Amino acid sequence: MEAERFVTFDLPPAVREIMARLDRAGYEVFLVGGCVRDMLRGTTPGDYDMTTSATPEEMHSVFAGYRTVDTGIRHGTVTVIVDGTPFEITTYRVDGDYRDSRHPTEVRYTASLQEDVARRDFTVNAIAYHPEKGLCDYFGGCEDLEKRVLRAVGDPRRRFREDALRILRALRFSATLGFLLEEETAAAAREAAPLLLRVSAERVREELTKLLLGDHASAVLSEFADILAVLFPRWYEWLLAGDDPAEHALSRLGAWLSHVPKTPVARYTVFLSPFVRTEQAAAQMDALRFDHRTRDRVTKLLSHRNDPCHANIRAARRFLSSLGGEDALLLLDIRRSARLVDGESGEEQVLAKSIVRALLEEEGECSSVSDLAVRGGDLIALGFSAGKELGLTLRALLAAVADGRVKNEKTALLAYAQDELK
Ligand code: ATP
Ligand code: MG
Numbered sequence: 001m002e003a004e005r006f007v008t009f010d011l012p013p014a015v016r017e018i019m020a021r022l023d024r025a026g027y028e029v030f031l032v033g034g035c036v037r038d039m040l041r042g043t044t045p046g047d048y049d050m051t052t053s054a055t056p057e058e059m060h061s062v063f064a065g066y067r068t069v070d071t072g073i074r075h076g077t078v079t080v081i082v083d084g085t086p087f088e089i090t091t092y093r094v095d096g097d098y099r100d101s102r103h104p105t106e107v108r109y110t111a112s113l114q115e116d117v118a119r120r121d122f123t124v125n126a127i128a129y130h131p132e133k134g135l136c137d138y139f140g141g142c143e144d145l146e147k148r149v150l151r152a153v154g155d156p157r158r159r160f161r162e163d164a165l166r167i168l169r170a171l172r173f174s175a176t177l178g179f180l181l182e183e184e185t186a187a188a189a190r191e192a193a194p195l196l197l198r199v200s201a202e203r204v205r206e207e208l209t210k211l212l213l214g215d216h217a218s219a220v221l222s223e224f225a226d227i228l229a230v231l232f233p234r235w236y237e238w239l240l241a242g243d244d245p246a247e248h249a250l251s252r253l254g255a256w257l258s259h260v261p262k263t264p265v266a267r268y269t270v271f272l273s274p275f276v277r278t279e280q281a282a283a284q285m286d287a288l289r290f291d292h293r294t295r296d297r298v299t300k301l302l303s304h305r306n307d308p309c310h311a312n313i314r315a316a317r318r319f320l321s322s323l324g325g326e327d328a329l330l331l332l333d334i335r336r337s338a339r340l341v342d343g344e345s346g347e348e349q350v351l352a353k354s355i356v357r358a359l360l361e362e363e364g365e366c367s368s369v370s371d372l373a374v375r376g377g378d379l380i381a382l383g384f385s386a387g388k389e390l391g392l393t394l395r396a397l398l399a400a401v402a403d404g405r406v407k408n409e410k411t412a413l414l415a416y417a418q419d420e421l422k
Contacts, residue, residue, distance in 0.1 A: 006134035009039045014082035015048045018063075018089065019131065025062045027054040029089070030113060030128035030136065037124050040145055041177075050089045051116055051128065055109060059089060075107055092116035098162040101195045114138050121159070121166045122173065122185075123151045148179045156188035164195035168207040171224050175214030193230045204231060205288040212267040218254030225250050235284065239274040252341055259337035261330070264294055269301045269334055278303040301331050310352035316359060319352075324368045325360050329353060369394045372401070374413045382418060393421050 011019075015031070022029040029052040035045035052059070059078045060068060069079040069086070076091030094115050096106035110116060113128055113136060120126040123141040135142065139153050150173055152159045152166070160167050167189045170181055181189065196204070211217055221228070229236035239253065240246050253270070260266040272281040281302050285295040300323065309319040309332065320328045336349035374397070376390050384390055397413055400406045406416040 007040075007129075008131065009129065011131060012048065012085075014085055014087065015050075016131065017082060018050065018080060018087055021062055022052055022054060022059075022089075025054070025058075027052055027058065027062070028092075028113060029054075030130050030133075032117065032128045033120070033125050036127045036129045036135075037141075037145065039129070040127070040142065048087060050087065051092055051113070052089055053092055053111055053113075054089075055091050059091075076109060093119070095119045095162075101161060101164045101198045102200075104162075118153060120153055121163075121169055123153055124149075124173075124177075124179070126153050144182075148177070149182045150174060150177075150179045150185060151182040152185045152188065156185045157191065160188050160192035161195065164192060165199050165203055165207070167192055167196055167227065168199065168204065168211070171220050171227065172207045172211040172214065174224075175211040175217040175220040177214075178216040178219075189224075190227060193227045196227070196230050201287060201289045205290065208288070209264055209268075212257065212271055213262050213264070215258075217267075218251075218258040221254040221257065222247075222250045232284065234280060235272070235274055238276060238280075241274075255341045256338050259341060260334050265297050265301070266330060266334060268294070268298045269331075270337075272298065272302065273305070275302070297327060301327055301334070304331060305335070310348045310355065313355065313359075316352065316355040320356055320359055325356075325371050328356050332356065369398055371408070372397055372413065373408050373410045374417075378410070378414060379417060382414060383422070384417070393417060396421055 011031075019029050019031075029050055031048055032051045033049045035048045038045040054062060056070065056073055056076055056078050059080070063078075063080050067081040069081070071077045071079045071088060072090075076093050077088055078090075079086045079088050081087075092110045092113060092115065094108050094110050095104035096108060097104065099105050117126040117128060117136075117138055123139040123144045125141070126137075126139050127141040127145075128136040130136075140151075144151050150170055152170075170185065170189055173179060174181060180186075211220060214220070225236065225239070239249055242249060244252070253274070256273075257267060257270045260270055268285070272284060275281040275284065278299055282295065282299045285298060304319070304323055307319050307322070308315045309328075310316070323331060332349045332353045336346040336353075339346035339349065372394060374394075376386070376394065379390055379393055380386055384393055397406070397417060400416060400420075401408045401413075406412050
């Protein structure tokens with residue numbers, strides 16, 4: 001099936017330039033994947049991936065005057081940089097047999113767009129677009145997009161067995177787009193779920209983070225907790241260990257999650273809250289190879305999750321000094337969301353928040369360098385050198401704020417650094 005619908009999208013000039021160059025050189029080129037899906041939904045794509053009949057070598061000669069990076073040369077991907085923006089262009093390819101439910105044993109180039117889109121995960125991600133040729137939709141992606149459905153391209157059982165990461169991608173797209181999994185695709189995802197254990201920790205973490213940040217994460221948690229249970233069996237056990245019926249425990253966690261700020265720290269704090277012991281949550285994050293900063297913040301929030309705060313000023317001061325300004329306020333927000341989800345007023349948390357705010361204002365309390373109103377970059381601009389000197393300067397500023405020698409305001413801090421610390 002060729003161009004079934006002709007539509008025109010506003011494309012960035014750099015994308016037009018790249019496509020026109022390949023066109024002129026006699027190759028086929030299409031936009032494909034997330035960008036076409038997003039333009040059809042009326043949202044602005046984050047990036048524009050292209051697929052082409054040109055091989056990487058041929059792309060190098062077409063883009064001889066440009067900076068290029070061989071991002072995934074084995075997979076046929078060349079990144080072309082236009083006006084400082086990178087664009088990934090991948091040669092049409094067919095994946096050979098898959099070894100370990102994750103990696104194809106061989107990748108073969110093809111001259112056929114249809115063969116290329118056939119290897120893609122879901123029909124809504126398999127639509128191609130060219131400004132003059134329109135949409136090429138071989139697998140009914142446009143219809144599924146209208147129905148808001150995620151359907152595997154081809155036989156879902158085979159596709160999930162080939163690459164188990166697609167199971168998690170299905171959940172992630174459902175959480176971000178709010179689409180339902182088509183029935184057979186959902187059944188196949190459940191059936192293949194044990195294969196998720198073969199997916200690398202980094203890929204699991206990336207997809208899980210996107211899932212948890214999705215607007216519809218709550219529905220996905222309720223519906224597919226059994227799939228997540230394969231990856232996180234202890235988490236699932238703890239989640240269901242309470243007196244609540246399973247369904248209620250799941251919908252409560254989902255509702256709570258969707259009421260906290262859309263940041264990895266806030267969302268993982270809620271997601272990992274079924275772990276009663278903070279060390280278990282920390283171990284889980286280590287297993288997912290989290291960066292230390294995120295892991296430490298989530299662990300800190302969880303370990304203080306039940307600390308008193310609103311009782312009196314002393315409690316609030318202690319709460320603030322163990323968490324630091326930013327995380328003290330965040331934890332109160334997270335707790336308040338939990339109360340609201342349970343049908344309570346959450347008033348105590350509002351009160352506690354105003355006490356903490358007042359303390360912060362009054363005392364200009366800064367408990368960590370990240371609370372300072374200046375960043376390392378500001379100091380470098382002032383002539384401080386990056387590295388050890390910068391760290392020392394920031395800590396000296398922190399101490400000065402704590403002693404009341406300078407206010408935690410950008411101009412005041414910069415002047416102090418200039419006059420006293422340089
Ligand atoms: P996002 O908005 O997150 O970038 P995306 O759809 O562009 O979403 P990417 O991970 O950037 O997702 O992948 C680009 C495209 O490559 C997908 O739309 C899909 O066509 C294909 N793709 C990516 N990963 C897989 C996979 N594991 N199996 C099959 N196709 C895949
Ligand atoms: Mg993408």
